[in-house]
Amino acid sequence: MFRLPRPAAWGQLRFGGRLGWARGAVGALFGVALAAVFGKIMPGAAQWPWIVAPVGASAVLVFAVPASPLAQPWSVLGGSMVAALTGLVIGHLVADPLTAAGLSVGMAIATMTLARCLHPPGGACAILGALAATSPTGSWSGLLLPLLVNVVALVFAGWLYNNFTGHPWPHIPAQAPPMPKGTWAGTYERADLDAVLEDWDEVLDVAPADLDALFRAVERRVLRRWEDDHK
Known part of the structure; x- marks a missing residue:
């Protein structure tokens, strides 16, 4: 039977020991669930999304690789919000969604780097910002408020869970x-x-x-x- 080749780098990845993947999986479940609950109970939840998709990508970093410089609290919180705000600004300056999406990610990398909060899911936040700004029904508050609530809840969950399971976070x-x-x-x-x-x-x-x-x-x-x- 034909099988796809297994990348050599996969064998070099280690996630906190043999059961590191389980610790990360349980942590992500806890973190995303808490973010969703906070999103559900926030004022105006009926008008806005109760959870924003990039939070799932952030959870992978926070709980699977908590020692990564890209997974630290300021990177998660600052990177997500700075990137989303960058996308919104670009979207309002550039009317074409296709152009705005590409420009927003490029500019988000620059702004996150300058703010010392580089965070890969920020690229997705930037695209969401650009699309929200170029959409007739999009709004700044409709993206920034749910994202802020989700990310703050995720950071709190990361601090609680990682420290409880023996992985000091912020990483030391x-x-x-x-x-x-x-x-x-x-x-x-x-x-x-x-x-x-x-x-x-x-x-x-x-x-x-x-x-x-x-x-x-x-x-x-x-x-x-x-x-x-x-x-």
Whole structure:
């Protein structure tokens, strides 16, 4: 039977251990449900959507990869609202929905980056904003208010659930203990890591401090094995 090839990168993804996917799934269920409830009970809920679709994408980041710089509270809240507002502005300036949708996502990336709240679901929020602005029945409040209520509820759920399940959120980078003196381990400095990241010129979805702690932990493990082999 013909089967599609399995991308090699899939085997490299890890979501918090063997049951990390289950923790993320339960968290997303809790977060989206809470966002929906808040959307249902907010004043004027009968006139506006009680839940906005990009919240589902935000939930994947908040609960499946809570250590990601793109999944932190300010990224979720600020990125969603800044992008939606950008889309609304572009939509009012550009009457054509097709053009407005593309421009809104491009401008949303720029505004989110400047505000230090880059958040992938913000692209969807920007498109919703552009479509709402170019629609005869669309309104600013009809998008911004339900989105704000949903996102605030999701951020609260993320803070509650992630901290309860042992994943401090906002994420706190691991602090690597000092390496023993007089060995090869620990000879690289943080400046070396920063220089390599600068040379790569890529946006990695991991904080440099977490990368540094990971490298230090690998060094300690290799050093222990090296010491055992030379006893």
